[in-house]
Amino acid sequence: MTTQQLEEKICLAKRKVLDMCVAAGKGHLTTAYSCAEIVAVLFYEVMRIDPKVPRWEERDRFVMSKNHGSVMTYPILADLGYIEEKELGTFMRDGTRLGGHSKLCIPGVDFAGGSLGIGLGAAVGMAYAAKLDQKDWLTFCLVGDAESYEGAIWEAAMLAGHHKLNNLVGILDRNRLGVTGFTEDILKIEPIDKKWEAFGWEVREINGHDISQVREALTDVRGRESDKPLMIIAQTTKGNGIDFMSDAPLFHGEPPRGADVERAYAQLGVKES
Amino acid sequence: MIEHGEDIIIVSEDYAAPMFDSLRVTHPERFLGVGIAEQNGMAVASGLALTGKYPIVYGCAPFPLTRAVDQLKSAVAGMHLPMTILNSGIGFGVPEFGATHYNADDIAIVRGIPGVRIITPSDNIMAAKLADFSLQCKEPLYVRFDKNCEGELYAPDEIDFNCGIGVLNDPGDRANAVIITCGCLINDCLNIAKVAADGGINVKVVDLYSLPFDEEELLSILGDLPVLTVEEHNVNGGIGTALLELFNRHKRKNAITRMGIDFKEGYPSVSGSREYFMKEFELTPEDIYKELKSLL
CATH class of the missing domain: 3.40.50.920 (Rossmann fold)
Structure with missing residues (x-):
């Protein structure tokens, strides 16, 4: 896939996320936008998956630990054929599979999240199982930076480092925001790279919105020389692409409303569908 | 059961138990020590179960349950994952160590989590039969082992865990x-x-x-x-x-x-x-x- 093609897919997916959140009047849009490029590169280019066989045993696993961002995966799952496009219109409506947090009933979803701090532990379990069975599939886990306040993240980090699970790839969505403010004001997270290194992980740092850097960081994950699990710290912006929602704590879990809807569509460079 | 090829992983929370300690030596790959980290133990077990393994999580009562209630709710019951969570000790447990070590609220806690079966084995026959039942069961089991239970009360065919x-x-x-x-x-x-x-x-x-x-x-x-x-x-x-x-x-x-x-x-x-x-x-x-x- 060319860079332009991927950019167009990301733009379209972000517009659909906006459609879904505006229609529902709720949803973690800003959290989704901070990881849009990461999720897209994983699903379109990096992960070994087969949308025709969602439970294919040899597939790579994806654990959305910061699961409130899972709305970002829905349009991509639809584009890949896991679910039908029209189902996106059911987002957060009564009886839908597409809730604010993804569940196992959705084809293409490997972990049901919602409670923060648990996904990385589950990913460690998956990666350990793959090692035990001498399987070559990888486990990817997207962790939020404010999620990293959860102690269980570090329990899992320690275990992965101890067992040298180099088939585990973590990506830290470092959008610098929690719900009420910036992480460094709420409770300092930095130096986050040193923390992961101290727990026995190889650490890479990228701009999470630069497709070329996301690709570069993930290019050698299959057959990496290091015996350590890999943590990619992706510097991102919450609400990236819409200026009045970027780095804006008040927009956590809130879609734009009123006149802001048009402003948001205008800034995405596409018209409301 | 491991000798017979069952895909079991013991998730140990750094608590000695004779029946598992021998496995640590004979099948080290089947013995995953997570340390005194009960939340992670339950989360890791969910990941193992998602790949088809049968995890048995065990540690010092009441902590495998009480320190990991949300993990049991969200990552185990929430995904309907078959596994066994084993608490060794019920009620006053080891009361010489104080109320921290009571396991006197576990039924109340687990009954509030849908889809988790609570089993209190009452003799050695039942404990042995439970091992077979656990691998056939499609739901997570929370097992309360009472170390004070002794003797044989049942014949194997008298035990029905669904009843x-x-x-x-x-x-x-x-x-x-x-x-x-x-x-x-x-x-x-x-x-x-x-x-x-x-x-x-x-x-x-x-x-x-x-x-x-x-x-x-x-x-x-x-x-x-x-x-x-x-x-x-x-x-x-x-x-x-x-x-x-x-x-x-x-x-x-x-x-x-x-x-x-x-x-x-x-x-x-x-x-x-x-x-x-x-x-x-x-x-x-x-x-x-x-x-x-x-x-x-």
Whole structure:
């Protein structure tokens, strides 16, 4: 896939996320936008998956630990054929599979999240199982930076480092925001790279919105020389692409409303569908 | 079972148990030590189960459960993952170490999480049969091992974990009361039934070893007899409460007295033996017999 093609897919997916959140009047849009490029590169280019066989045993696993961002995966799952496009219109409506947090009933979803701090532990379990069975599939886990306040993240980090699970790839969505403010004001997270290194992980740092850097960081994950699990710290912006929602704590879990809807569509460079 | 090729992983929370310690040597790859990290133990187990492994999570009671309730709810019950969470010790557990080590609220906690079966093995036969049942079961199991349980109460074909009810003393039509209990208190209650029979009180003794249980079966066993529930668990939220709920749902008017640990003055600040606390909380055989007589 060319860079332009991927950019167009990301733009379209972000517009659909906006459609879904505006229609529902709720949803973690800003959290989704901070990881849009990461999720897209994983699903379109990096992960070994087969949308025709969602439970294919040899597939790579994806654990959305910061699961409130899972709305970002829905349009991509639809584009890949896991679910039908029209189902996106059911987002957060009564009886839908597409809730604010993804569940196992959705084809293409490997972990049901919602409670923060648990996904990385589950990913460690998956990666350990793959090692035990001498399987070559990888486990990817997207962790939020404010999620990293959860102690269980570090329990899992320690275990992965101890067992040298180099088939585990973590990506830290470092959008610098929690719900009420910036992480460094709420409770300092930095130096986050040193923390992961101290727990026995190889650490890479990228701009999470630069497709070329996301690709570069993930290019050698299959057959990496290091015996350590890999943590990619992706510097991102919450609400990236819409200026009045970027780095804006008040927009956590809130879609734009009123006149802001048009402003948001205008800034995405596409018209409301 | 591992020798027979079962895809089991022991998730150990740094707690010694003879039955698993040998595995650590013979099958180190099947023994995943997560350290004293109960939340991660449960989360890792969910990941293992998602790949088709059968995890057995175990540690020092009550912590595999109480330190990881959200993981049990969200990552295990929420995804309907078959596994076993094993707590060694129920009720007062090791009370010399204080209230931190009581496991006296676990039924109340787990009953509030849909889709998790609670099993209290009452003898060695049941423990052995549980091993086979766990691998066939499609739901997560929370197992309360009472180290004080000894001997053999059942024949293997008498145990049905989906039914969950064992009638261990049945005077038939002569019965004029029922004691419902579980764990090692069964032996006390069987002895009480013998003494009571000499005094003209004929007691059915029911072992409620699996929850949820077969409600129709239990109602049939109880008839309209008065019921005494006895448990080494908080008197609120345990099997006595389950019986009250059962009677309420079915509009039954059986007289019922619930005996259990009544923390009405909070957790004790003193330490002591299990025997000391059973006496303090009026759960000795003498106390049970006294309640049985007053129920009638």
